[in-house]
Amino acid sequence: xxxxxxxxxxxxxxxxVAEINGNEVKVTGHTCPKGEQYAIxxxxxxxxxxxxxxRVTNREDTMVSCKTENPIPKDKIFDxxxxxxxxTVEAPVSIGDVLCDDVFGTRVIATxxxx
Amino acid sequence: xxNHDIVIIGGGPAGMAAAIAAYDAGIKDTVILDREDSIGxxxxxxIHNGFGLHKxxxxxxxxxxxxxxxxxxxxxxxxxxxxxxxxxxxxDKVVTxxxxxxxxxxxxxxxxLAMGCRERSRGALNICGSRPAGIFSAGTAQKLVNxxxxxxxxxVVILGSGDIGLIMARRMSFEGAKVxxxxxxxxxxxxLTRNIVQCLEDYNIPLYLSTTVAEIxxxxxxxxxxxxxxGPDRRPIEETKRYxxxxxxxxxxxxxxxxxxxxxxxxxxxxVTNGALVDENRQTxxxxxxxxxxxxxxxDLVDYVSDEAEIAGNGAAAYLKGELDxxxxxxxxxxxxxxxxxxxxxxxLSDKPVSLFLRVANPYGKVRFTVKSGDQVxxxxxxxxxxxxxxxxxxxxxxxLALASGEITVSLEEL
Numbered sequence: 001x002x003x004x005x006x007x008x009x010x011x012x013x014x015x016x017v018a019e020i021n022g023n024e025v026k027v028t029g030h031t032c033p034k035g036e037q038y039a040i041x042x043x044x045x046x047x048x049x050x051x052x053x054x055r056v057t058n059r060e061d062t063m064v065s066c067k068t069e070n071p072i073p074k075d076k077i078f079d080x081x082x083x084x085x086x087x088t089v090e091a092p093v094s095i096g097d098v099l100c101d102d103v104f105g106t107r108v109i110a111t112x113x114x115x
Numbered sequence: 116x117x118n119h120d121i122v123i124i125g126g127g128p129a130g131m132a133a134a135i136a137a138y139d140a141g142i143k144d145t146v147i148l149d150r151e152d153s154i155g156x157x158x159x160x161x162i163h164n165g166f167g168l169h170k171x172x173x174x175x176x177x178x179x180x181x182x183x184x185x186x187x188x189x190x191x192x193x194x195x196x197x198x199x200x201x202x203x204x205x206x207d208k209v210v211t212x213x214x215x216x217x218x219x220x221x222x223x224x225x226x227x228l229a230m231g232c233r234e235r236s237r238g239a240l241n242i243c244g245s246r247p248a249g250i251f252s253a254g255t256a257q258k259l260v261n262x263x264x265x266x267x268x269x270x271v272v273i274l275g276s277g278d279i280g281l282i283m284a285r286r287m288s289f290e291g292a293k294v295x296x297x298x299x300x301x302x303x304x305x306x307l308t309r310n311i312v313q314c315l316e317d318y319n320i321p322l323y324l325s326t327t328v329a330e331i332x333x334x335x336x337x338x339x340x341x342x343x344x345x346g347p348d349r350r351p352i353e354e355t356k357r358y359x360x361x362x363x364x365x366x367x368x369x370x371x372x373x374x375x376x377x378x379x380x381x382x383x384x385x386x387v388t389n390g391a392l393v394d395e396n397r398q399t400x401x402x403x404x405x406x407x408x409x410x411x412x413x414x415d416l417v418d419y420v421s422d423e424a425e426i427a428g429n430g431a432a433a434y435l436k437g438e439l440d441x442x443x444x445x446x447x448x449x450x451x452x453x454x455x456x457x458x459x460x461x462x463x464l465s466d467k468p469v470s471l472f473l474r475v476a477n478p479y480g481k482v483r484f485t486v487k488s489g490d491q492v493x494x495x496x497x498x499x500x501x502x503x504x505x506x507x508x509x510x511x512x513x514x515x516l517a518l519a520s521g522e523i524t525v526s527l528e529e530l
Contacts, residue, residue, distance in 0.1 A: 006312045010168050011416055011505070013308035048313070051163050051176055052289060053261055063264040065162035065178050074317070081289050095182055111162065112178040 005042055007035045018043050047071035052084045054099050056091050056114050064093050064114050070106040084108055091115065120144040121431050122210050122223035124201050124376065127156020129408025130229035131184040132421040136428025137227070138191050142435055145193055146221075148212055150200040154188065155181035156231060158417065160258045163282055165309075169418035180417060204376040206401050225431040228377055228391065228399075228406040229424065232370040232413055234279075240368060244331030247338070253279040253367035257286070266290055268363025272340050273297045274328045276304040276311070277504075278415065280367025285314035287365075294318070295359050298326040298342050300349055303478045305369075305504045307415060328364065329356060337362050370413045380404065387455040388412045394444060395461045395469045396430030397423065402439075405431050412457050412472065415506055419472075445488065445519050450526025452476055453484075454503065461511075463519040471509045473525055478502045481530040484509055488519035501527065 005016040007030065016029040018039045027039040041047055049071045053063040072080055080103055087100050093114040100108035120142050123130045126149030137145045147154060158166070161177030168174055171183065188195065196214065203211035208223040234252040249268060251259070257279065259265040271287050273280045276299040284294045297315060302325045304311055315322055323342065329351040330341035339360040343351035372390045382399045383392050390411040391399040397407050407427035408420045433439050442462040449456050454476045461469050471486065479501045486494040486509060493515040501507060509525065 006308050008309040008313045011165070011307050011309060013312075048317070049164050049174075050289070053162060053264060055264055061263050063262060065176060065261065067162075067164060067176055077289075095179060111176040112159070113182065 003043060005039055007038050009034045009038050046074040048074050048077060050077055050080045051111070052081060054084060055088050056093065057088045058090045059114060062091070062114060064089060064110050065112045066099050066108050067111050068103065068106050069109050072104045072106060076104050080104065117219065117221045119146045119221055119223055120435060121146070121225045121227060122221055123147045123227040123229055124204070124210070125149060125156065125229035125231055125410070126151070126154030126195060127229065127231050127408065128158055128181065128184065128417045128420045129231065129410070129424040130154070130156070130227070131188050132424035133227045133229055133407055133428035133431070134193050135184065135187050135191065136425040137432045138193055140429050140432030142432045147188070147193065147195045148199045148201055148210070149195065149197055152197050154185050154195055154197070157254070160261045162261045163286070166417050169416065170421050184421070201376060204380045206380050208403060225403045225405065225434050227427050227431055228404065228410050229408050230373045230376065230410040232372045232409040234366070235369040235371055237366060240366070242328055242331055245333060247331070247333035247336050249333070249337030249362050250331070250364045251366070253283045253365045256365050257283055260286060260290065266292070268292055270295060270361045271363045271365060272328065272342070272359055272361045273365045273367060275299065275367035275369070276306050276322060277367040277369065278306040278310050280365060281306045281310040281314040283365055283367070284320050285318060288318045288320070294320045295361055296320070296342065297322045298328060299324050300327045300345055301325070303502065307504060327351060331364065337364055340364055370409065372410045372413065374410060377406070377410070385455065385459060388457060392459045393457070395458050395465060396433065396439060397427035397458065398430055398434070398439065403434055415504065419506065445521060445523055447471060447523045447525065449473065450524040452479065452482070452527035453525050456525050461516065461523065463516055465516055466513055468513050469511050469516055471511065471525060473507050473509070474503055475501045475507065475527065476503065479527065479529055482527045483530055484525060484527050486511060486523060486525050488523045489521055491518045491520065493519060493523065497530070
C-alpha cells in the first residue's frame with residue numbers, strides 16, 4: 001500500500017510517499033531524517049502533541065496554557081482533552097509544572113507562568 | 116520630557132528581540148512600550164506548538180517562545196513600560212504615550228516600530244445580512260478561548276484559510292465544537308500545508324476552495340450562513356448557494372500591519388506590504404526610525420520575526436554609534452511571479468551578505484529564483500514549490516552585492 005503524506009514536523013511541509021509492506025515502511029520525498037521518522041510513525045503509530053488550557057481557580061478569569069510533554073497516540077486526543085478539561089490548578093504556576101500525571105505514558109505540563 | 120536612546124513601540128516577539136539585540140550591541144538605554152499588562156504580544160494567546168524550530172532548535176508553544184525572550188529582556192534590566200499606549204510619533208522622534216500616570220513624552224534618539232498587525236474584520240468584507248452575535252475574528256475567538264476560558268460556540272463555520280483560522284478549527288474541535296466547514300475565496304489556501312493536514316484533515320473538517328460566505332442569517336444569535344462558490348471574478352455564483360446552520364462564524368481573512376503611527380510620522384509605506392519602505396538594516400525613510408516584525412510585513416513564522424527584529428535592533432544601535440553612513444543604495448523590485456521584495460533598498464557597498472525576503476504571486480511547482488542587477492546575476496535559488504502563503508528568503512553574498520550597478524530585480528521561472 002502507498003500513502004501520500006504531508007510532513008507536519010516543520011513549516012516546510014514536505015510531500016512524503018510511504019510504501020507500506022507488512023511491518024516495513026519505505027519513505028521517499030523527505031528532506032531530513034525527522035521527516036522519514038514522521039512518515040513511519042504516521043503509518044504505524046500516529047502521534048500528536050495536544051495543547052489546551054486549564055482553569056486557575058484562585059485567579060479571576062485566568063487560564064494557564066498546557067501541553068502534553070511528549071506526543072500521545074492520535075486516537076487518544078479526545079481522551080486527553082477530557083482529562084485536561086476536568087483538571088484545575090492553583091496559582092502560582094511555573095512553565096513546566098506538571099498539571100496531570102501519567103496521561104497515556106506522558107504528562108500534561110504548564111506552558112505559561114501565572115504569578 | 117523623558118530621554119531614552121532607543122524607544123521600541125510594541126513588546127511582542129519583534130519588540131523583545133529588537134530590544135535584546137540593541138542592548139547587546141551596546142545601547143543600554145533601550146526601552147519597550149507596550150499597551151498590554153505584560154510583554155509577549157500575540158504569542159500569549161497562541162497556545163499551540165510549532166514555534167522556535169528555526170530560531171531555537173526546539174519546538175515550543177507560543178507562551179513558551181515568548182517567555183524565552185521576555186526572560187532575556189528582564190535579565191538585561193531593559194525597562195518595560197506596560198499598559199502604555201503610544202498615541203503619537205513625530206519625525207524628530209518624540210514619542211507620546213498615555214498610561215495610568217498620565218501623558219508621557221519621550222525624546223528618543225532612535226525608534227523601532229514593532230506594533231504588529233491586526234485582523235481584517237467583517238466590515239472590510241461587506242458580507243450581506245444581519246448583525247447577530249456569534250461573529251468573531253479568529254484571533255478574538257482565540258483570545259476568548261485560550262486566555263479567558265470562554266466557549267465561543269458549538270457549531271462553527273470559518274471563513275478564510277489563513278493559519279489562525281486553521282489553528283482555531285482544531286482548537287474549537289478540541290473544545291467539543293463541530294466545525295462544519297472552512298471556506299476560502301481563493302483557489303488555494305493561504306495557510307501552511309502542515310496546518311491543513313494537522314488542523315483540518317486530522318479532524319475531517321472540509322476545506323472548500325473558491326468558496327465564500329455570501330449571506331449571514333440570524334437576529335439575536337447567528338443561526339446560519341449561506342456559502343457559495345465564486346467565479347473568476349470572486350463573486351458568488353447564485354446556483355451554488357447553500358445554507359449551513361451554525362451559531363458561530365470565525366473570520367480569518369487577512370492581517371493588516373498597524374501603521375497608524377508610521378503614517379503620523381510621515382514615513383512612506385509600501386502599497387504591497389502595507390509596511391514601511393526599509394533598507395537592509397530595516398531603517399525607514401526617516402533616519403533613526405526602524406521597523407520590524409508584522410508591522411513591516413506579515414510573517415508566517417515568529418522565528419523569522421525574531422530574526423528581522425535583530426536586524427532592526429542592531430541597525431538602531433549602529434545608527435546611534437554613527438556607523439550607518441548613507442551608502443550607495445539601489446532599490447529592489449519584484450519581477451515575474453514575485454509579489455514583493457523586502458528590503459526595498461539595499462546598499463551595494465554593504466560588506467555583509469544581505470537576505471531578500473519575498474512572496475510569490477501565485478502557487479507554483481518547482482521554480483528557480485534569479486536575482487539580477489542589469490546583466491549581473493547576483494544569486495539564484497531553486498525551490499521544489501513556492502506558494503503565496505510561505506515567505507521565501509534568498510541570500511546575496513557581499514561580493515556579489517558589490518557587482519550591483521542599478522535596480523535589483525527578483526523574478527522566477529517555472530522549471
